Amino acid sequence: xxxxxxxxxxxxxxxDVAPPAGLADRTLxxxxxxxHRRWAIGGVGIAAVASVVLATTLVGHDEPKHxxxxxxxxxxxxxxxxxxxxxxxxxxxxxxxxxxETWVLNPGTGRYVKVSRVxxxxxxxxxxxxxxxxxxxxxxxxxxxxxxxxxxxxxIPVAALVxxxxxxxxxLPPEPPIYHELGAGGPALNDASASWxxxxxxxxxxxxxxxxxxxxAIYDMRSRKLxxxxxxxxxxxxxxxxxxxxxxxIALSPRTQSWHRDRSKTIRFFSAKDGHQTGQETLxxxxxxxxxxxxxxxxxxxxxxxxxxxxxxxxxxxxxxxxRLPLARHPATTARATISWYGxxxxxxxxxxxxxxxxxxxxxxxxxxRLPIGTSAMPSGLSSKQIAGxxxxxxxxxxxxxxxxxxx
Amino acid sequence: xxxxxxxxxxxFLAARSTALYRAAFLLxxxxxxxxxxxxxALVKTIGRWKRLDQPEAYVRKVxxxxxxxxxxxxxxxxxxxxxxxxxxxDAGDAFARADLRLSLEAALRLLSxxxxxxxxxxxxxxxPESEVAAILGVSVGTVRTQCHRALRRLxxxxxxxxxxxxxxxxxx
Numbered sequence: 001x002x003x004x005x006x007x008x009x010x011x012x013x014x015x016d017v018a019p020p021a022g023l024a025d026r027t028l029x030x031x032x033x034x035x036h037r038r039w040a041i042g043g044v045g046i047a048a049v050a051s052v053v054l055a056t057t058l059v060g061h062d063e064p065k066h067x068x069x070x071x072x073x074x075x076x077x078x079x080x081x082x083x084x085x086x087x088x089x090x091x092x093x094x095x096x097x098x099x100x101e102t103w104v105l106n107p108g109t110g111r112y113v114k115v116s117r118v119x120x121x122x123x124x125x126x127x128x129x130x131x132x133x134x135x136x137x138x139x140x141x142x143x144x145x146x147x148x149x150x151x152x153x154x155x156i157p158v159a160a161l162v163x164x165x166x167x168x169x170x171x172l173p174p175e176p177p178i179y180h181e182l183g184a185g186g187p188a189l190n191d192a193s194a195s196w197x198x199x200x201x202x203x204x205x206x207x208x209x210x211x212x213x214x215x216x217a218i219y220d221m222r223s224r225k226l227x228x229x230x231x232x233x234x235x236x237x238x239x240x241x242x243x244x245x246x247x248x249x250i251a252l253s254p255r256t257q258s259w260h261r262d263r264s265k266t267i268r269f270f271s272a273k274d275g276h277q278t279g280q281e282t283l284x285x286x287x288x289x290x291x292x293x294x295x296x297x298x299x300x301x302x303x304x305x306x307x308x309x310x311x312x313x314x315x316x317x318x319x320x321x322x323x324r325l326p327l328a329r330h331p332a333t334t335a336r337a338t339i340s341w342y343g344x345x346x347x348x349x350x351x352x353x354x355x356x357x358x359x360x361x362x363x364x365x366x367x368x369x370r371l372p373i374g375t376s377a378m379p380s381g382l383s384s385k386q387i388a389g390x391x392x393x394x395x396x397x398x399x400x401x402x403x404x405x406x407x408x
Numbered sequence: 409x410x411x412x413x414x415x416x417x418x419x420f421l422a423a424r425s426t427a428l429y430r431a432a433f434l435l436x437x438x439x440x441x442x443x444x445x446x447x448x449a450l451v452k453t454i455g456r457w458k459r460l461d462q463p464e465a466y467v468r469k470v471x472x473x474x475x476x477x478x479x480x481x482x483x484x485x486x487x488x489x490x491x492x493x494x495x496x497x498d499a500g501d502a503f504a505r506a507d508l509r510l511s512l513e514a515a516l517r518l519l520s521x522x523x524x525x526x527x528x529x530x531x532x533x534x535x536p537e538s539e540v541a542a543i544l545g546v547s548v549g550t551v552r553t554q555c556h557r558a559l560r561r562l563x564x565x566x567x568x569x570x571x572x573x574x575x576x577x578x579x580x
Contacts, residue, residue: 014433031451
């Protein structure tokens with residue numbers, strides 16, 4: 001007897017299950033969250049920005065100075081900070097992300113340049129290295145036809161990117177397979193699934209070496225080689241993979257979304273060299289399930305002493321003491337995201353709309369800045385009414401001309 | 409996603425979520441994993457909604473690729489020894505149907521993700537080989553080979569399927 005006919009019937013009976021309730025609401029919310037995770041987009045009030053910038057007293061600081069937690073100071077965008085806005089994206093109000101503008105600071109001219117293509121292709125994601133010298137871009141593989149394909153990452157010097165020199169794009173090897181955001185049920189990397197080390201010398205990627213072996217691979221900028229997959233056999237179904245306490249260590253942390261079930265609060269550390277576990281830390285209960293669910297930045301400080309967690313606070317990894325960032329002065333939006341570490345003792349947070357906040361590891365805000373989006377300092381082709389959100393990426397000022405860019 | 413597109417998306421899900429969820433369930437073997445898989449595919453779909461002529465095809469494509477390309481094997485994909493398989497039920501046993509289903513579930517777990525995806529597309533979604541090949545980005549010959557191997561394994565592991573009186577057209 002043929003097996004096909006009974007198999008059809010049995011499969012139908014086996015699959016006689018009802019879909020979960022609220023699927024539309026949850027997926028729409030997750031899609032919004034995903035978008036925000038990439039670029040920390042929030043509403044933008046251009047008029048308010050311009051007025052605040054113009055009315056602000058110019059106060060520049062090479063080093064952050066301690067200030068009251070309740071009176072963060074507004075500084076001029078062209079200050080003397082050690083970090084600057086290396087790239088930003090502006091989202092129009094009616095868009096699924098297809099019409100976003102991406103502007104990248106040209107290290108040659110010190111001006112922001114609108115970039116939409118690399119090597120003749122549109123890119124989906126762009127991640128500037130912390131040193132501001134290189135950019136990771138996610139580009140479609142031109143050899144793969146079809147609308148579902150594994151994304152391919154490439155590395156290009158920022159100077160070549162803004163100059164349109166696509167021949168300097170170095171595509172990462174397609175094997176072993178490197179996966180983009182694996183979405184709701186699978187592990188993911190912070191930001192766009194590819195993460196720069198603090199010194200910009202390596203890229204951490206999530207990958208699989210086979211049907212059931214998952215782990216990470218590291219791309220070395222100097223040798224231009226992608227490592228083999230380092231399998232992580234203890235990988236939970238819901239995790240965040242990021243650089244660890246040093247650039248030779250990987251951290252695996254819980255990740256949160258409303259419909260995730262795994263609620264482990266243990267951060268595990270692994271050797272970047274061979275994938276062996278090198279330690280673990282248990283998150284305090286006060287951090288709840290947010291873990292290191294931190295969207296745009298490397299969660300762990302360059303010196304490996306602190307971890308920021310979903311804006312709710314900063315944790316001392318040695319003492320496990322958690323301090324929460326007071327954000328009452330900044331109305332909550334869905335846009336909050338840690339943008340970058342600012343040395344070992346400070347980090348930059350986009351708290352709402354176009355406001356950046358510099359906080360120290362005691363969770364004390366020290367300075368704030370309104371981004372001058374829509375002005376000559378931070379241009380956009382969209383009018384204020386067309387803009388629905390703004391996301392920024394920070395980098396060290398070292399690679400850029402003196403005084404250039406929006407500095408913090 | 410603007411209001412009109414969101415409304416279209418909600419209507420699409422109201423009409424097709426059951427079918428999509430069932431396919432996801434067959435692919436993963438677990439309700440929670442199916443939920444995750446479908447949600448993942450839907451979130452990706454939302455991002456491309458305005459560009460999609462056939463959103464259901466896209467959702468299915470993402471699900472199949474996502475499933476094959478790795479990750480959710482923890483649920484279905486753990487290889488079990490044949491000792492885990494339930495014993496074949498006697499014909500006429502009141503529990504034969506339940507045993508058959510358990511046996512089929514266990515046999516499905518033994519398939520590779522690719523074989524399982526081909527099986528689901530061919531015998532649950534009733535897609536022709538050419539369409540399965542297009543979705544998976546492989547040749548029709550590969551689909552046939554995968555399907556043949558999957559069926560052979562099911563025959564070996566779940567022989568009662570071929571003797572079941574649940575078959576359409578089987579004598580009652």
